[in-house]
Amino acid sequence: QMKPFVDGLKTVELDATKFNVEWVKLSNGNALKYEADKEKITIILDRVYKSSETISFTVKYSAQPKLGLTFVKPSTSDPKRPYQIWTQGETLTNREWFPCYDSPNDRATSETFITVDSKYTAISNGELIEVKENKNKKTYHWKMDYPFPSYLASLVVGEFAELKQETEGVPIFHYVYKDQLENARRSFASVPEMMRFFATKLGHPYPYKKYAEVMVYEFPGGMENITATTMTDNLVRDERAMIDNNDGLSAHELAHQWFGNLVTCRDWSELWLNEGFANFMDAVWLGHSKGQEEYLRDVLESQNTVLQRYKQGSHRPVATKRFYHPDDLFDENSYARPQVIIHYLKHILGEEAFWKAVNHYITVNRQRGLVTGTDLSKAIEDVTGQNLDWFFEQWIYKLGQPELEINSQYDEKKQQLKLTVKQLQKKDPEKPWFDVPEAYRLPVDIGITTSKGTKIHQVIINQIEQQFSFPTEEKPVIVNFDRGNYILKTVKFTRTSDELIYQLGSDEDVTGRIRAAVELKNTVYEPAILALATAAKEDKSSLVRLQAVDSLSTVKGEIVKKTLLAALTDSNWQVRQRAVTILGQFKDKDLLAIFQKITGNEPSYKTVNAAANALGLIGSLEAVEVLLELAKKPSWQDTLTRSALLGLSYSQDPRVLDVALKCAAPGNSRYIRSEAVEMLGARAKGNKQALDLIRMALTDKSSSLNYSALAALSEMSDKETLEFLEEYSKKTNLDPNLQKYAEQVVNQIKQKGAGN
Ligand SMILES: [Zn+2]
Known part of the structure; x- marks a missing residue:
C-alpha cells in the first residue's frame, strides 16, 4: 500500500534485484502491467492517482538472492551446522528478497507471514500476532505497526529456544540454540536493565512493543533490525568468556532502536547519526554498568583507533557525499570518530544540557523520523540557546582533527605561565576536495x-597561533593541557622527563597520568623507568597501569622484567594480557613455566591466548608439548584449541603439521578448521593432503572457512592451485565479496609466476 506525495502518479518503481515476477494485481484483482529488469520492477498503474488516494497492489514473484538473504544448512563436513535462514539488509540488499523503496528516507509498516516446518521458529519485525498450525507446518504472522525504512526489515528462521525477559511491560526475547539456554541467561541477563537505563537517560521510553535479539550462524557482528536485532551466535558465552567479553554489542544494537530506527539518517552520507550515537551509548552503558573507568577506556580506545587509521590514510569527513557505495561508509569515520566527537560535545554542553538536547533531538524528529546533522545542531540550539553550527562544521563536515604544538614558559617576574598554541593541520593534497579547518575553535580545560x-582554566582556542597567560604564584609542577582528554587531537607538548615523571605520579586526572606514561615510552632514563614501574604496580586506575606496562615494552632490564611479572597477577585482565604479550616478545626459555601455568589457571581466555602465543615464540620442544596438550582441552567455541594452534603455528616441529592436518579435516568445528587451514597455507606447500583439505574448506558452506582457505592459498601462492582457483572464482553463485577476494588471489599468484 502506498500514497502518492502529489497528484498525478502513473507508475511505481520498486527496487528488486533480478526478480521473476509472475504477476502484479490491484487489490480488486485486476492485473497491472509491469516491467522487471535487473534492478527494478516498474509497475504501470491502471489510471492516474491523486495524493488523497491509497494504492494497494500485490506482486507475486520468486527470487534467488545472492546477497541479503542467507541459507545455512548442514553438510557432510559439518553435520552439526544448523538449518537457518537470515537476512541482512543494510545498506542495499533487502531489495534482493523483497521489492521495496530501498532508501533510508521513506518508511512503511509491515506484515510478514512465514510458513515453515513445525520444528522451526520464524522471526520478523514487530509483534507476533499468531502462529497457525497446519499438519506439519506452521505459519508465523508478524506485524510491525510503526513505520520504518526498508533496510531494517528482517527475516530469520531456525530451531531456537526462546528466553523471555521484560522491562516495564516491554517483552524482551532472546532466540538461541536449544542447548544454550543456560549460557543465554547469563550472556543476556543485562539487556532489561540496559533498556531501562537507556530509556531513563534519553528521557524517551523504548519506542516499540517488543524487543528481540536473534543469534544466528556466521552473522557478521550485529544488525539493529527494528524490534528484532540479529547477532552472531558467538555472543552466547560461557561463564569464563564473560570475563573478557562485555555486552557492548547488545548495547550498541539496542541504542540503535532510538538512534537509527526511531530517527534515521536521511541518507547514507549522514550514517554517523546512527552509528556514532550507537557507539557512544554503548560506552555510556559500560560506564553505568561497569564504572566510569570502562567508559573512559572505550573513549580512549576509540580516539586511538581514529588517530591510528588517520595516520594510515583513512581520510574523509564524518559526513560526506563522496563515496562509491554506501557500504564504504562503514568504517571508523562513521563509528569511533563521531563517538568521540559526541563525547567532546557532551563536555562542552555539560551533562544536563547535553541529555536534554539529545532528548529534544529524538522527540522533535521522531514524527518524520529523518535526521541530518543540522537537526541535531538545531535541537541543541532549541534547548540551550547556543548556535553550535561551528562545531558541526569543523568536526563533521570537514576533514581530520586538530594537530597542535604547544610551548610553555614560566615568567617568574610576572608570575605568569605563558602557553603558545599552534594549529598545524593541513589539507590532504591527494584529496583537495575535502576542506580542513584552518583554525579549529576549541573550548579546552587546562589544569595547572x-x-x-x-x-582548572577554561579557554577557547580559535586561531592558528595563540598565546595564553595564566597567573600563578610559583612555577607549575604540572601543566595538563585538555585535562580529561575530551578533544580528539594530536599534540606535541615538549616537557622534560622529570616533569613527566611528576605528572605520572601526581596528576589527579587519570588522562594526565596516561599522557605522561605515553610520552615516557621508550625512555632510557633510569628515574623514568622506575616511575613507570611504580605506576604499573600501584596506580589505582587500571588504564594507567596498562599504559605504564605498555610503555615499558621496549625497555630492557631487570626492573622491567620484575614489573611485568608482577603485572601477571593484576586484578585487570587487560593488564595481565598486555604483560604476557610483552614478556612473550623476550622469547625467554626461563619464562616457559610461567606461561605454562597461565595456560592452566588464568581465567581470561584472551590472556591464555597471549600465553599460547608466547610459548609459540619460545618454540622449544617443551613449549610445543605444552601447546599440544592445550590443543586437546575442550572449551567454549574451541577457544583454547585455537589459541594452541596459534602458538603452534610458529613451530617447525613435524608433529605440528600432523595436528594442523587433523584439525583442518571435516568433522572439526569451523573455528578450529579455519585456524588449521591457515596454518597449512604457511607450512604445507606442495603437500597433497593439505591442498585437498584447503580445497574442501574453500568449497565448504561456511563463509569463514572459505575466507581462511583463500588466505591459505594466497600464502602458498602455488601455481598448481591456479586452475582450480580460477574455476572457483568464476562460479556464478559466489558471494560477491568472496569472489573479489578469490580474483585477487588468482592475480597475485599469476603475478608471482610472471616474476619468476
Ligand atoms: Zn551499528
Missing part, C-alpha cells in the same frame, strides 16, 4: 598544578 593545588 603548583604546590598549592590544581586550578
Whole structure:
C-alpha cells in the first residue's frame, strides 16, 4: 500500500534485484502491467492517482538472492551446522528478497507471514500476532505497526529456544540454540536493565512493543533490525568468556532502536547519526554498568583507533557525499570518530544540557523520523540557546582533527605561565576536495598544578597561533593541557622527563597520568623507568597501569622484567594480557613455566591466548608439548584449541603439521578448521593432503572457512592451485565479496609466476 506525495502518479518503481515476477494485481484483482529488469520492477498503474488516494497492489514473484538473504544448512563436513535462514539488509540488499523503496528516507509498516516446518521458529519485525498450525507446518504472522525504512526489515528462521525477559511491560526475547539456554541467561541477563537505563537517560521510553535479539550462524557482528536485532551466535558465552567479553554489542544494537530506527539518517552520507550515537551509548552503558573507568577506556580506545587509521590514510569527513557505495561508509569515520566527537560535545554542553538536547533531538524528529546533522545542531540550539553550527562544521563536515604544538614558559617576574598554541593541520593534497579547518575553535580545560593545588582554566582556542597567560604564584609542577582528554587531537607538548615523571605520579586526572606514561615510552632514563614501574604496580586506575606496562615494552632490564611479572597477577585482565604479550616478545626459555601455568589457571581466555602465543615464540620442544596438550582441552567455541594452534603455528616441529592436518579435516568445528587451514597455507606447500583439505574448506558452506582457505592459498601462492582457483572464482553463485577476494588471489599468484 502506498500514497502518492502529489497528484498525478502513473507508475511505481520498486527496487528488486533480478526478480521473476509472475504477476502484479490491484487489490480488486485486476492485473497491472509491469516491467522487471535487473534492478527494478516498474509497475504501470491502471489510471492516474491523486495524493488523497491509497494504492494497494500485490506482486507475486520468486527470487534467488545472492546477497541479503542467507541459507545455512548442514553438510557432510559439518553435520552439526544448523538449518537457518537470515537476512541482512543494510545498506542495499533487502531489495534482493523483497521489492521495496530501498532508501533510508521513506518508511512503511509491515506484515510478514512465514510458513515453515513445525520444528522451526520464524522471526520478523514487530509483534507476533499468531502462529497457525497446519499438519506439519506452521505459519508465523508478524506485524510491525510503526513505520520504518526498508533496510531494517528482517527475516530469520531456525530451531531456537526462546528466553523471555521484560522491562516495564516491554517483552524482551532472546532466540538461541536449544542447548544454550543456560549460557543465554547469563550472556543476556543485562539487556532489561540496559533498556531501562537507556530509556531513563534519553528521557524517551523504548519506542516499540517488543524487543528481540536473534543469534544466528556466521552473522557478521550485529544488525539493529527494528524490534528484532540479529547477532552472531558467538555472543552466547560461557561463564569464563564473560570475563573478557562485555555486552557492548547488545548495547550498541539496542541504542540503535532510538538512534537509527526511531530517527534515521536521511541518507547514507549522514550514517554517523546512527552509528556514532550507537557507539557512544554503548560506552555510556559500560560506564553505568561497569564504572566510569570502562567508559573512559572505550573513549580512549576509540580516539586511538581514529588517530591510528588517520595516520594510515583513512581520510574523509564524518559526513560526506563522496563515496562509491554506501557500504564504504562503514568504517571508523562513521563509528569511533563521531563517538568521540559526541563525547567532546557532551563536555562542552555539560551533562544536563547535553541529555536534554539529545532528548529534544529524538522527540522533535521522531514524527518524520529523518535526521541530518543540522537537526541535531538545531535541537541543541532549541534547548540551550547556543548556535553550535561551528562545531558541526569543523568536526563533521570537514576533514581530520586538530594537530597542535604547544610551548610553555614560566615568567617568574610576572608570575605568569605563558602557553603558545599552534594549529598545524593541513589539507590532504591527494584529496583537495575535502576542506580542513584552518583554525579549529576549541573550548579546552587546562589544569595547572603548583604546590598549592590544581586550578582548572577554561579557554577557547580559535586561531592558528595563540598565546595564553595564566597567573600563578610559583612555577607549575604540572601543566595538563585538555585535562580529561575530551578533544580528539594530536599534540606535541615538549616537557622534560622529570616533569613527566611528576605528572605520572601526581596528576589527579587519570588522562594526565596516561599522557605522561605515553610520552615516557621508550625512555632510557633510569628515574623514568622506575616511575613507570611504580605506576604499573600501584596506580589505582587500571588504564594507567596498562599504559605504564605498555610503555615499558621496549625497555630492557631487570626492573622491567620484575614489573611485568608482577603485572601477571593484576586484578585487570587487560593488564595481565598486555604483560604476557610483552614478556612473550623476550622469547625467554626461563619464562616457559610461567606461561605454562597461565595456560592452566588464568581465567581470561584472551590472556591464555597471549600465553599460547608466547610459548609459540619460545618454540622449544617443551613449549610445543605444552601447546599440544592445550590443543586437546575442550572449551567454549574451541577457544583454547585455537589459541594452541596459534602458538603452534610458529613451530617447525613435524608433529605440528600432523595436528594442523587433523584439525583442518571435516568433522572439526569451523573455528578450529579455519585456524588449521591457515596454518597449512604457511607450512604445507606442495603437500597433497593439505591442498585437498584447503580445497574442501574453500568449497565448504561456511563463509569463514572459505575466507581462511583463500588466505591459505594466497600464502602458498602455488601455481598448481591456479586452475582450480580460477574455476572457483568464476562460479556464478559466489558471494560477491568472496569472489573479489578469490580474483585477487588468482592475480597475485599469476603475478608471482610472471616474476619468476
Ligand atoms: Zn551499528
